[in-house]
Amino acid sequence: MKKKASLLLLISIFYATTFAQTDQLPETDPVITNRISQWQDLKFGFMMHWGIYAQWEVVESWSICNEPWINRNGADYYQYKTDYQNLNKTFNPQQFDPSKWAEAAKNAGMKYVVFTTKHHDGFCMFDTKETSYSTVDPSCPFSKNPKADITGEVVKAFRGKGFWTGLYFSKPDWHCDDYWAHEWATPDRNVNYDPTAMPERFEKYKQFTHRQIRELTHNYGDIDILWLDGGWVRPEWSVNDETRPWLGCQGYIQDIDMPKVAEIARENNPDLIIVDRSVGGKFENYQTPEQQVPDSLLPYPWETCMSMGNSWSYVSTDTYKSTNKLIHLLCDIVAKGGNFLLNVGPDADGNLPDTALLRMKEIGEWMQVNGEAIYGTRPIYPFTYGKFRFTQKGDKVYGIFLLDEQENPVPDTYWFDAKDMKLKTGKIKVLGSKKKASLCKEADGRYRIDFPNSFEMPHAVVFEMQKKNKKGTIRHFDKIKANNINVGCLKKHAD
Numbered sequence: 001m002k003k004k005a006s007l008l009l010l011i012s013i014f015y016a017t018t019f020a021q022t023d024q025l026p027e028t029d030p031v032i033t034n035r036i037s038q039w040q041d042l043k044f045g046f047m048m049h050w051g052i053y054a055q056w057e058v059v060e061s062w063s064i065c066n067e068p069w070i071n072r073n074g075a076d077y078y079q080y081k082t083d084y085q086n087l088n089k090t091f092n093p094q095q096f097d098p099s100k101w102a103e104a105a106k107n108a109g110m111k112y113v114v115f116t117t118k119h120h121d122g123f124c125m126f127d128t129k130e131t132s133y134s135t136v137d138p139s140c141p142f143s144k145n146p147k148a149d150i151t152g153e154v155v156k157a158f159r160g161k162g163f164w165t166g167l168y169f170s171k172p173d174w175h176c177d178d179y180w181a182h183e184w185a186t187p188d189r190n191v192n193y194d195p196t197a198m199p200e201r202f203e204k205y206k207q208f209t210h211r212q213i214r215e216l217t218h219n220y221g222d223i224d225i226l227w228l229d230g231g232w233v234r235p236e237w238s239v240n241d242e243t244r245p246w247l248g249c250q251g252y253i254q255d256i257d258m259p260k261v262a263e264i265a266r267e268n269n270p271d272l273i274i275v276d277r278s279v280g281g282k283f284e285n286y287q288t289p290e291q292q293v294p295d296s297l298l299p300y301p302w303e304t305c306m307s308m309g310n311s312w313s314y315v316s317t318d319t320y321k322s323t324n325k326l327i328h329l330l331c332d333i334v335a336k337g338g339n340f341l342l343n344v345g346p347d348a349d350g351n352l353p354d355t356a357l358l359r360m361k362e363i364g365e366w367m368q369v370n371g372e373a374i375y376g377t378r379p380i381y382p383f384t385y386g387k388f389r390f391t392q393k394g395d396k397v398y399g400i401f402l403l404d405e406q407e408n409p410v411p412d413t414y415w416f417d418a419k420d421m422k423l424k425t426g427k428i429k430v431l432g433s434k435k436k437a438s439l440c441k442e443a444d445g446r447y448r449i450d451f452p453n454s455f456e457m458p459h460a461v462v463f464e465m466q467k468k469n470k471k472g473t474i475r476h477f478d479k480i481k482a483n484n485i486n487v488g489c490l491k492k493h494a495d
Helices: 002-023 030-042 077-089 098-107 150-160 199-218 258-265 323-335 354-373
Strands: 044-048 112-118 164-170 225-229 273-276 303-307 339-343 378-385 388-393 396-402 413-416 426-430 437-441 447-450 460-466
Touching: 030 273, 030 339, 044 098, 044 164, 098 150, 098 354, 112 150, 112 225, 150 164, 164 199, 199 225, 199 258, 258 273, 303 323, 323 339, 323 354, 323 378, 323 388, 323 396, 323 460, 354 396, 354 460, 396 413, 437 460
Parallel strands: 044 112, 044 339, 112 164, 164 225, 225 273, 303 339
Antiparallel strands: 378 388, 388 396, 396 460, 413 447, 426 437, 426 460, 437 447
16 A cells, blocks of 8 residues: 555656656647747737826836835935825726827737736726726726726727737736735835745735636637746746846745646637746746847747837836837847837826827837738848848848938948848849849858939838749748847846
8 A cells, every 4th residue: 555655656746747848849730830830920019107106207116126226316215105006096087098108009000919807906997896996996086987907908909900919917916915925024026025934825826817817818708829928927837037136135936837827818818928027937928028139049939028218107207219219129120030029108097198109100100111021920040230131032032221310211222141041133123113123142252232213211221022932931940049138138137
């Protein structure tokens, strides 16, 4: 009998270890990998950080975290935290109209959306039965509005415009008493009690999180992306030298059982893409470098998430990137195989800032002419050369030449060195122009484009070239070498 019990124990340990190791590996299910490939075709997405913090024009959530780098301009921490957490009682965005957001995003050429359903502060922008800290609870004046289920309204508006829908969700919840327990101080961003010493307490938090994930993935139709933030909430196997400092002064492991989260989330959404940011393994279906662009092609699916201004959330005095800069970022990211998720924070009334709307309009004008060099493309070696960014689709190669501000008309002559790129010489198409350019190969192996016309195209001009062979899209991951990749640009954040 003892031998049988010991054998069963060994078998259970073996299976537990095997499944844990499987979770550490990338996803291989063809349903999910095919969906990721489809997502890579979209290229350009829209993100919105919006919550009660828009009323104060402060950083989303972080100002109530008691870490030394956070500035509250000398305010008493406990009073500040109390006042911040009471912002739910004044949140009343009467001008909220997500159809306007969706229209602006569509006109910008964006194809998918990621919306903050709950940030770290725990305030829920969706209809939840798990907490009273939400837009639908009577404690929030906006609860009387027919659009009180803000997430539901956002999903409906963007889905109606043909967008993929993505839901941002914070794994840590600083308003939940089973994460930041009222009995103890909160010295940093992490759970403020030892989950191993109080497993029942942390189990309650896990179940609370699972139930909210169920609400989000069961109540709003077919969801395409579950974008999970708060990378210090992670399994022990995933902790490394980079992420260990995120665990704070106590170093508590906060494992919310991602296999169970995925199981719940995919019950109604079997092809759901899950982005467990910075954790790696099976449930980080693509990576998300934050506020930065890698130096070269990466050997996995990725997306740069970046704010249009300096802040993720609304700040009336924010400084926005120029349209020229944003289009250059898009072209650079796509040439390196990534997607671009561009964030704008709506104001406390529910409006997108005028400057952001202007930028989106101007990006859209460029995309209407040149979008075929962006959507559905894949990178082609050497990816970049000087001011050129290259993409490919089928037997076409697009050379995107980045123009300086006010550089119009476009230059007459261009050179690029791409010896591995076998291109047909002769007349080539210039997107947006009825006239053609000419492509020839110099004696030194470089290609030269001649286009002696007074052609005006702001931000970037695109040349459409043809491959000599018609083998279709060429894969170039074999071109990657470790020393081509700036490791600093792969740093994964947890904001």
